[in-house]
Amino acid sequence: MKESLFPAKILLFGEYVILKNSSGLSIPHNIYKGTLKVPSNSGLDKNILYSNSEIKKFHNFLSIYARKKKCISTKLDLKKLHEDIQKGIFFHSNIPQGYGVGSSGALVAAIYDKYAKNKLNKCFKKQNIIILKKIFSQMESFFHGKSSGIDPLICYLNQPLFIRSETDISIIGIPKKNTGKGAIFLLNSGIPSKTNSMIKLFLKKLKHDSFKTILIEFIKYNEKCIEAFLKEDFNILLKNVKLLSNWVFHHFSPMISKDFLKIWEYGIFNNIYYLKLCGSGGGGFFLGFTSNYDLSKKKLKKYTMEVLFRF
Structure with missing residues (x-):
């Protein structure tokens, strides 16, 4: 079997609101990846x-x-997939499951790549991207109940995506900063999360008009974060991430594991770092933003951290 590797993904901005046709920015993360394999013994x-x-x-x-x-x-060649299942096919992956970095998305992308009939090539035309997103949304609904399709799309295309709406998604260039005191980083909570239950909680909240009203604030901060990041205006980015982090702390607290509530609040109150959800939250990885990574590392020394960008 020819091996095709599919990377993890990181949703930098747009958690939950991309399900409501709002903006998001997602990138592949090739430190983690997976491929379909048949056991050798x-x-x-x-x-x-x-x-x-x-x-x-x-x-x-x-x-x-x-x-x-x-x-x-x-259409998928489900007969061939069944035959390979009988041979013991598995997904050989180092992508942590339940950590918000697309373990199910990478598997969906791999299954599509191997078994799709009349497969759409990795063409970056908007029309193809939207068709692929629809396909992946249907497929990944098995894992999460409801899926935007963005995670498998990122894992399949292996390119940064700017999601403006459900029908406006494009490949985009992102800053390639590798130096500076500041950083965007992954913070490992050490606790897996159940994405399905988190999404159900969000959809339940959306049934209340009062929550819909305050969600407008979240969307505004989210849009400003994306704009500042793409412009490489990291001072403005940090100001808006702080607002976003504070909003999540007060209105999405069930999506923050209990052990992290104090850590989350400490960063905001002392302006050392600001945390946000990486995917659905509830555990797994969180995203951190700081103007002083070395100081943040000292304050968060109990946890594993991984730098994504320096600025």
């Missing part, structure tokens, strides 16, 4: 068996979807 490695059983469940979901003729966007 008959060993019973528990990770291989678990991955194979998850792909089998995914196959069952896709088969039911196809029989109901709901999956109008693409």
Whole structure:
């Protein structure tokens, strides 16, 4: 089997609101990646068996979807996938599961790449990007109940994407800063999250008009963060990330693991670092923004940190 590697993704901005047709900025993260493999021996490695059983469940979901003729966007060679499942196919990956960096998105991208009939090539035309997003949204709904399709799209195209709306998504250049005191970093909470339950909680909140009203603030800060980041105006970025972080602390607190609430508030109050969700939250990775990475590292020394950008 020819191996195709699919990277993790990081949603820098736009968590949850991309489900409501608002802006987002997502990038591939090639430190973590995965590929479909058939075992080279008959060993019973528990990770291989678990991955194979998850792909089998995914196959069952896709088969039911196809029989109901709901999956109008693409056709998959489900017979070939079934045969490979019998051979023990698994997803060989170092992408942490439940950490908000697209473990399911990478698997969906890999399944599509291997088994799609009349596969759309990795063409960066807007029309193809929107079609792929629809396909991936349908496929990834197996894992999360509701999916924007953005995660598998990033993992498949392996390019930064600027999401302006559901029908306006484009490849975009991003800053390539590698020096400076400031940084954008990943912070590992050490606690996996269940994305499905977090999304259900968000959708439940959306049923209340009062929440819809205050969500407008979040969207405004989110838009300003994206604009400042793309312009490489990191002073303005930090000001708006602080507002965003404070908003999340007060209105999305269930999405912040309990152990992190004090750490989150400390960063805001002392203007040392500002944290935000990386994906659905509830655990996994959080994103950090700081003008002084060395100081932030001292304050967060209990946790594993990984720099994404320096400025």
